Amino acid sequence: MTVRAAWLLAGPPDGQTRTDTRLAPLGTFVPEGELTTRDGVIAGGAPLMATGAGAMQVQVGIGRALVQGTNAQGAYPVAVTVPETLTVGDGNAQYPRIDSIVLRIRDGLFDATGETAVAVELVEGKPEASPTEPLLPPSSLRLWSITVPAGASAGTGGINWQSALADRRRYTASYGGIIPRGWGTSFTGAYDGQFRDVGGVLERWDATAAKWTTYRPPRDVETISTGATAASGYGVTAFAARRVGGVCSFTVEVTRTGTKIDVPAGGNITDQNVAALPAGWRPAYDVEGAASDGYGDGGVRISTAGNVALRTWVPGGSIQSGRNIRISACYVL
Structure with a gap:
């Protein structure tokens, strides 16, 4: 098992093991609500990096993340311990589309999948003249998006990975930690005094004003x-x-x-x-x-x-x- 999640129902084939618990990021992370956690990638190295692995194949590297389910489910710590290779479906004959690479939790105790599993998956978008990123299934974390040109296939040369990949990794941190810059910095803070890094500028959430403010430490x-x-x-x-x-x-x-x-x-x-x-x-x-x-x-x-x-x-x-x-x-x- 190379994609591991903690706090899934124990038992074969994909239940939580002691190794899962050791590898998955445990602890209290940045909150978003009373019982919800800011999901995202755990910074360190180049976690969950996507690279082209063939004309129509993409590889997602190792890394760790947190995937938030519903309020009742809580957050699932996830670890990818071996690179995962995904095959992108051929492009539509007329229109381009945008697919997304996600970390997805299936937990039959809370959803209709009837499964207990975690995986790196592709969510296929809708072919359109001006395509948009697809809606995600529940308990999913978007990592990357891929623009699939019309008519793309292995026979036509495949996908230009350098231009097709769009980084959608957002980051999370432990409670009280500074959230590293990632994709999607236009989010509201969860509590007064929360910190984030935006392009090398430290910002603090002002709950009274309901906005991020540049942090200027008190001068001696x-x-x-x-x-x-x-x-x-x-x-x-x-x-x-x-x-x-x-x-x-x-x-x-x-x-x-x-x-x-x-x-x-x-x-x-x-x-x-x-x-x-x-x-x-x-x-x-x-x-x-x-x-x-x-x-x-x-x-x-x-x-x-x-x-x-x-x-x-x-x-x-x-x-x-x-x-x-x-x-x-x-x-x-």
């Missing part, structure tokens, strides 16, 4: 108000720094405690340290900042060592003793 925000130290001739009167996602902004206020400094006509000052930032809050490279005392303003340099140094001021102005200077900057840590 840190603040500090102590730790800045004054350089000789200055006193630190206030300090506040905040960093979000590795970007820091800070403000330090210093008071000139030494004598007045007269600024040359050119406005340049020999780098004069006024304060030092605490470790962990220093820039990754030297950056520029702004300074003002309410009467004049200038520029500062913040070094990787955390030194805050005045470099320019209002030409011909002065840095008065006892006057507060407010310095601010924003940079990458």
Whole structure:
């Protein structure tokens, strides 16, 4: 037996064995309702991959999946342990059609088949000028669809598998897991806080708004108000720094405690340290900042060592003793 299902009636020839139980995916999977489960393929490798195996034959590779029956039936874990080969019927003489490859459960306790079996099957579509995918029988999971051209047969060259196969595998995951991207991403979530991956974008189901929203994780925000130290001739009167996602902004206020400094006509000052930032809050490279005392303003340099140094001021102005200077900057840590 190469297609195995757990939770089918025990007994020969296709009842559940211990091997079936070990191979089939058991556990609680993503719910869709109070008693129903999101059926789908279990990701990992290239599960249940379809490839052409001949002019009119297709092969479905190994893999695992979950097939949901009715509410009363529950979900059936399935494992395909050996590749399955299916033969596609010849094309209609006039119109193309679309066939579907499915995993199908037959459970005579719940359906009219009178059987207890699981299989990889072809469901043949209706030939039409504009064909659509066929409706599926109960307890089936669509894996692939095949466009069968009008008149296709082994004698006419068969099917061009590269263009005929359409991937219809949708995926499921364990409860609380992130649903991988697959075919058919326009589905509603089952519970608030459910996650899915759509083309590399993580989305979260917002039950209140009844929609998927791009998930943006909370950014680490840190603040500090102590730790800045004054350089000789200055006193630190206030300090506040905040960093979000590795970007820091800070403000330090210093008071000139030494004598007045007269600024040359050119406005340049020999780098004069006024304060030092605490470790962990220093820039990754030297950056520029702004300074003002309410009467004049200038520029500062913040070094990787955390030194805050005045470099320019209002030409011909002065840095008065006892006057507060407010310095601010924003940079990458």
